[in-house]
Amino acid sequence: MLEIRGLRHQYAGRTVVSVPEWDVPRGEASLVLGPSGSGKSTLLNAIAGLTTPTEGTIRVAGEAMTGVAPASRDALRARRIGLVLQTLHLIGVITVRENLRIAQRLAGLPRDDARIDEVLASLAIGELAGSKARQLSVGEAQRVAIARAVVNRPPLILADEPTSALDDANCGKALTLLLDQAKATGATLIVATHDNRIRERFARRLEL
Amino acid sequence: MTTLRLAFAYLASRPLATILHVLMLALGVATAAFLLLFTSQAEERLARDAKPVDLVVGAKGSPLQLILSSVFHVDMPTGNIGLEESKAISRHPMVASATPVALGDSYRGHRIVGTDASFLGLYDAKVAAGRPFKEEMEVVVGSEVARRHQLAPGAKIVGSHGLAQAGPGHDEDPFEVVGVLAPTGTVIDRLVLTPVESVWHVHEHHGGAQPAPPAAAPTQGGRLEITALLVKYRTPLAAAMLPRLVNSSTSMQAASPAFESARLLDMVGVGVQTLQWFAAVMMASAALSVFVALTxxxxxxxxxxxxxxxxxxxxxxxxxxxxxxxxxxxxxxVILGLALGHGAAHALGLWLAQSGSWPLAGLAWAPGEAMLVAAVFAGGFATCLVPAVQAYLSDPASLLAKR
Structure with a gap:
């Protein structure tokens, strides 16, 4: 599902991340672990096509994410990758349903409210579909962010520090939701974190 | 979830700021649209009313006042001129036609004009009901006068001295309406026309008892007078010679309606231009506020x-x-501004129509409005482009890293 070869990214003359080779098979869950500043987010951004690495190649579901035009990267990201970001990042002025519709639309998929209801129900937030995103609690917003990442059934889900802002109880719940959703859709899950509380939940780890 | 829907959602999330930005722009557009409507219609109206007359010959005084009183019928006359002296002008070989005008009275704010049959020809006016006046104390009324006061052939009306509606009346000398004119869109729609002899007849009874405003009437010496002569040239050369001849060799003055209209518009234009600049500053401020809002x-x-x-x-x-x-x-x-500008013009037009002045049409387009809208859109669009380009160039990875 994910193939990385000879990846190196420099910033201001300094190498911020270096991954000589890394393969993650379809349906696997992997952890990218490392302290702050170790390049975890840069690696995820490079996999997602948001950052162009200085060297190396990345392939997602058999398609090149590096060495292609920005438009191709954007399209590949929209169709193949679900992102859960560190600080949730929902669009506050629209509803939960509309946040998920945007993800469908940008992926070029037809509007599918049944799928949205299904995902929201599986995360136990079906009643929030009509609520404005800015009215949600942190925990609710976390679930909506996960729902948005999986609504298009992407083969790859990237989660950047999804639990670092949560207490122990919510940290466990959020991670379980992510793993369950990835499993339900058969997606590959890559979680980048410095949060040692979750390292034992992953058999496959990349330490930076 | 379209781009437009998301844009609406963002605007709706800040209703007060959105309303203020829209209002600010709307007020600028409304002011500009109103001024365009007002000036274009005023210019068109003045041009239409003045077009049939090449030269006005009247008593010495302000040439603008002479034109305003004898062509546009909105001011007091400068005085009277002798009928015989005016006939000498009528007979001049450079004159194609000369229409006498004798003023002094009005009917409910509409001027009663003593004249002859050629006056109808000046404005291509046709009688819609009844017949043209023939005898003394017969009148034909303009379409607007008939509509406002429900006049039809056979009706009797009484004039009052001056232009004010509450002026002293001539109850003992009623006029008989013998005809109603078809609408022409010119000043004649708001006039009451009668033979010159009617005006002389009415003022014979009063003599010099009512000195102001001047009324065409026989003087004590029995000399017949009129207020002005509306002249059409036979040849373009007359424009250069006839006014000079009248002004230098007679006791009368000659004034050109086209020239005086242009002078009037110039005078009014200073105020209009100031307001137009004010509107432009308002729109520029609005564009700036939209720019600040978007940024x-x-x-x-x-x-x-x-x-x-x-x-x-x-x-x-x-x-x-x-x-x-x-x-x-x-x-x-822009939409709200156009609605406000046209609404204000329409409301003012209704009020002016009530008071018998010229009707300002709010439900019409001024020629410059398309240009106004295009300019506002071009300026506004250019203003919006800067933040749009900033959005285009934004780097998501660095922004998310900062969060």
Whole structure:
């Protein structure tokens, strides 16, 4: 599902991340672990096509994410990758349903409210579909962010520090939701974190 | 979830600021649209009313006052001129036609004009009901006079001295309406026309008892007078010679309606120009406020834009989102402004129609309005482009890293 070869990214003359080779098979869950500043987010951004690495190649579901035009990267990201970001990042002025519709639309998929209801129900937030995103609690917003990442059934889900802002109880719940959703859709899950509380939940780890 | 829907959602999330930006732009557009309507219709009206007359010969005084009183019928005459002296002008070989005008009275604010049959020909006026006047104390009324006061052939009306509705009346000398004119869109629609002899007849009874405003009437010496002569040239050369001849060799003055109308518009134009500048400053301020609003909005939601990029949105979509927001403000402001400007003109037009002045039409387009709208859109669009380009160039990865 994910193939990385000879990846190196420099910033201001300094190498911020270096991954000589890394393969993650379809349906696997992997952890990218490392302290702050170790390049975890840069690696995820490079996999997602948001950052162009200085060297190396990345392939997602058999398609090149590096060495292609920005438009191709954007399209590949929209169709193949679900992102859960560190600080949730929902669009506050629209509803939960509309946040998920945007993800469908940008992926070029037809509007599918049944799928949205299904995902929201599986995360136990079906009643929030009509609520404005800015009215949600942190925990609710976390679930909506996960729902948005999986609504298009992407083969790859990237989660950047999804639990670092949560207490122990919510940290466990959020991670379980992510793993369950990835499993339900058969997606590959890559979680980048410095949060040692979750390292034992992953058999496959990349330490930076 | 379209780009436009998302732009609306952003605008709706800040209702007060959105309304203020739209209102600011709307007030500028409304002022400009109102001024365009007013000036274009005033110019058109003046040109239409003045067109049939090449030269007005009347008593010495202000030439503008002579034109205003004898052509546009909105001011007091400068005085009277002798009928015999005026006939000498009528007979001049450079004169194609000369129409006498004898003023002094009005009917409910509408001027009663003593004249002859050639006056109808000046404005191509046709009798819609009844017949043209023939005898003393017969009148034909303009379409607007007939409509406002429900006059038809056979009706009797009584004039009052001067232009004021409450002036002293000539109850003992009623006029008989013998005809109603078809609408022409010119000043004749608001006039009451009668033979010159009627005016002389009415004022014979009063003699010099009512000195102001001047009324055409036989003087004590029995010399017959009229207020002015409306002249049409036989040849273009007359424009250069006839006014000079009248002004230098007679006790009368000659004034050109075209020249005096232009002078009047110049005088009014200073005020109009000031207001137009004021409207332009208002619109520029509004454009600036939209720019500030969009730039600050862009700053506020830079993480939303970064998020949209992570979801696969192309930079062009982010730019179009910012543009859609600005254009929505722009379109709303222009539509509201045009509605306000035209509404105000329509309301003023209704009020003016009540008072018998010329009707200002609010439900019409002024020639310059398309240009106004185009200029506002061009300026506004250029203003919106800057934040749109900023949105286009935003780097999602660095923004998310800062968060």
């Amino acid at each position: 600050s909005a862009l700053q506020e939601r830079r993480y939303d834009l970064a998020l949209l990029r992570t979801l696969g949105a192309r930079p062009l979509r982010l730019a179009s989102l910012s543009l859609a927001e600005g254009v929505t403000l722009l379109v709303s402001g």
